[in-house]
Amino acid sequence: MGGLTLTLRERVRLPVDMAPVLPELLAGLSAQEIGKLELQCGNRRVPLGELFEVAAGDPQRLVIRDTCPALERIGAGMKGGAIAVEGDAGALPGLGMKGGSIEVAGAAGAFAGSEMSGGVIRVAGDAAGFVGAAQAGGRFGMTGGAVLVGGDLGDRAGDRMRRGLVLGGSAGLHAGSRMIGGTILVRGTCSTLPGVGMKRGTLILGGTAAAPATFADNGVHELGWLALLERHLAGLGLRGMFPSRRVRRLTGDLAAGGKGEILVAA
Amino acid sequence: MILNGVAIDDSFAEAFPMRATRLVITAADTRWARIAALSMTGFATSVIACGCEAGIERELGPSETPDGRPGVAVLVFAMDLESLAAQVQARVGQCVLTCPTTACFSGIDGEERIGLGKGLRFFGDGFQFSKKLGDRRYWRVPVMEGEFVIQDVAGVVPAVGGGNFLILAASPGAALDAAEAAVAAMAGPGVIMPFPGGVVRSGSKIGSKYKGLIASTNDAFCPTLRGQAPASALADDVGSVLEIVIDGLSEAAVARATAAGIRAACTLGSGGGILGITAGNYGGKLGPYHFHLRELL
Numbered sequence: 224m225g226g227l228t229l230t231l232r233e234r235v236r237l238p239v240d241m242a243p244v245l246p247e248l249l250a251g252l253s254a255q256e257i258g259k260l261e262l263q264c265g266n267r268r269v270p271l272g273e274l275f276e277v278a279a280g281d282p283q284r285l286v287i288r289d290t291c292p293a294l295e296r297i298g299a300g301m302k303g304g305a306i307a308v309e310g311d312a313g314a315l316p317g318l319g320m321k322g323g324s325i326e327v328a329g330a331a332g333a334f335a336g337s338e339m340s341g342g343v344i345r346v347a348g349d350a351a352g353f354v355g356a357a358q359a360g361g362r363f364g365m366t367g368g369a370v371l372v373g374g375d376l377g378d379r380a381g382d383r384m385r386r387g388l389v390l391g392g393s394a395g396l397h398a399g400s401r402m403i404g405g406t407i408l409v410r411g412t413c414s415t416l417p418g419v420g421m422k423r424g425t426l427i428l429g430g431t432a433a434a435p436a437t438f439a440d441n442g443v444h445e446l447g448w449l450a451l452l453e454r455h456l457a458g459l460g461l462r463g464m465f466p467s468r469r470v471r472r473l474t475g476d477l478a479a480g481g482k483g484e485i486l487v488a489a
Numbered sequence: 490m491i492l493n494g495v496a497i498d499d500s501f502a503e504a505f506p507m508r509a510t511r512l513v514i515t516a517a518d519t520r521w522a523r524i525a526a527l528s529m530t531g532f533a534t535s536v537i538a539c540g541c542e543a544g545i546e547r548e549l550g551p552s553e554t555p556d557g558r559p560g561v562a563v564l565v566f567a568m569d570l571e572s573l574a575a576q577v578q579a580r581v582g583q584c585v586l587t588c589p590t591t592a593c594f595s596g597i598d599g600e601e602r603i604g605l606g607k608g609l610r611f612f613g614d615g616f617q618f619s620k621k622l623g624d625r626r627y628w629r630v631p632v633m634e635g636e637f638v639i640q641d642v643a644g645v646v647p648a649v650g651g652g653n654f655l656i657l658a659a660s661p662g663a664a665l666d667a668a669e670a671a672v673a674a675m676a677g678p679g680v681i682m683p684f685p686g687g688v689v690r691s692g693s694k695i696g697s698k699y700k701g702l703i704a705s706t707n708d709a710f711c712p713t714l715r716g717q718a719p720a721s722a723l724a725d726d727v728g729s730v731l732e733i734v735i736d737g738l739s740e741a742a743v744a745r746a747t748a749a750g751i752r753a754a755c756t757l758g759s760g761g762g763i764l765g766i767t768a769g770n771y772g773g774k775l776g777p778y779h780f781h782l783r784e785l786l
Contacts, residue, residue, distance in 0.1 A: 367621075386621050387621075388622075404619070404621075405621075406620065406622075423618075423619075425618075425620070444635060444636075445635075446629075446635075446636055447556060447592055447635070447636060447638050448556075448620055448627060448629050448636065448638045450556040450557050450558070451555060451556055451620070451622055451627060451638070452620075452622060454555065454556070454557065455622040455623060458623070482615075482616070482618075484618070
């Protein structure tokens with residue numbers, strides 16, 4: 224049996240909350256019952272069947288086709304199973320996710336993997352700002368799992384991130400801002416002021432970047448643990464992503480009493 | 490039962506439950522990994538006075554280790570979880586942390602766990618760095634050489650300690666040749682022979698005439714006491730006895746190693762001065778694992 228498939232009938236302008244469309248919530252429902260589920264669309268509730276054409280299949284392998292950026296919170300809170308997004312995902316994909324996987328064939332909106340604690344999000348295109356970050360007022364960003372972005376990361380990637388892994392091609396402003404733990408690996412370089420307010424955690428940059436003056440330069444070293452990270456990435460199917468085991472180690476943000484690190488490929 | 494002219498006694502080795510862990514020590518090359526492992530497993534022949542029994546299980550290629558460097562797998566056995574944790578922390582802290590280029594990882598999963606880097610990280614004095622990759626946490630401890638990488642915890646499994654057999658030979662030379670052949674044949678996954686070179690020359694009995702000594706020489710198997718010991722177990726032609734003690738991660742692993750060792754010891758045959766094989770037991774009162782020699786073969 225193939226995956227349960229939802230095909231968007233036509234692009235929508237108002238945001239649609241996709242959080243109720245999870246593998247675990249759709250299990251045991253017929254295509255007809257799924258079509259009657261109500262989704263919040265703008266300020267009204269709309270039957271899922273009005274927005275999507277439903278083709279029966281295994282809900283543990285949910286496929287959402289012809290998507291558009293108005294589809295928000297895809298896979299929010301999900302605990303298991305797989306969601307394949309054939310198109311772009313709107314904001315907050317995988318918000319608070321605990322397990323399972325989300326694959327986005329296009330780009331992802333802001334706050335991908337925000338406050339997630341487990342599972343894997345793969346984005347083939349770019350991911351907008353605040354990947355793996357905390358919600359406004361939230362204590363921690365992601366606390367586990369991985370967000371693997373084939374394209375570039377927007378601004379403030381990993382803001383208040385505590386554990387887990389974020390991977391991207393390049394990063395915008397303030398990558399790793401206020402980071403508490405975890406690892407951000409940027410294959411290229413990032414925009415200005417990475418690591419501002421960083422407490423702990425690791426931001427790895429493949430290319431040179433101007434670190435804030437509040438980071439101490441500890442020189443160039445070959446770090447053994449990077450071999451563990453490389454092998455971990457290989458386990459996620461990512462080979463050849465690693466810039467270098469020889470890195471310049473900058474520690475800070477000293478302005479915040481931080482002991483985090485920015486490792487710049489040397 | 491006669492094997493190559495060697496009499497296999499109708500006896501059994503008696504073994505007891507222990508707790509064990511496997512550590513993987515990696516280094517820049519095999520030589521340094523072995524140096525760390527030998528240092529860490531030194532003075533670990535018997536729980537009677539060493540606190541644990543430990544030894545090198547085997548060398549590991551780069552493809553078998555977490556960080557892709559050459560390594561050595563070490564097995565550590567103790568009577569309970571607490572003493573195992575204390576021994577591992579002390580030995581890794583003094584012998585692996587201190588050894589150039591090494592890293593240390595758990596080499597086994599188990600329902601129980603002991604701290605590995607969990608306690609040793611404090612050597613970093615606040616500069617230590619935690620990295621959690623998947624479900625495994627590692628510690629990076631800054632040291633003068635660079636960074637020491639160590640996994641947070643190590644798995645612990647139930648294990649079997651005290652498997653043994655005795656080689657009865659006409660002379661010390663014949664006994665040693667047979668013992669060396671046995672140890673070489675026994676090495677394999679899941680077992681260690683914790684005594685020097687895998688061989689014990691001073692098998693012990695429980696208790697002593699002296700207060701405070703919990704073990705003393707096994708006079709029944711001392712050839713120089715053949716006529717004097719109250720109950721010598723040695724025939725007139727036995728001139729030397731050596732014992733091989735086996736600790737294993739499972740009953741099957743100990744059984745495999747015991748059988749392989751006895752067969753190898755017997756290859757020298759009666760013509761080579763090997764007269765008999767027997768085993769040490771306490772009448773079934775010491776432990777639940779009984780390895781009947783003839784059944785193993």
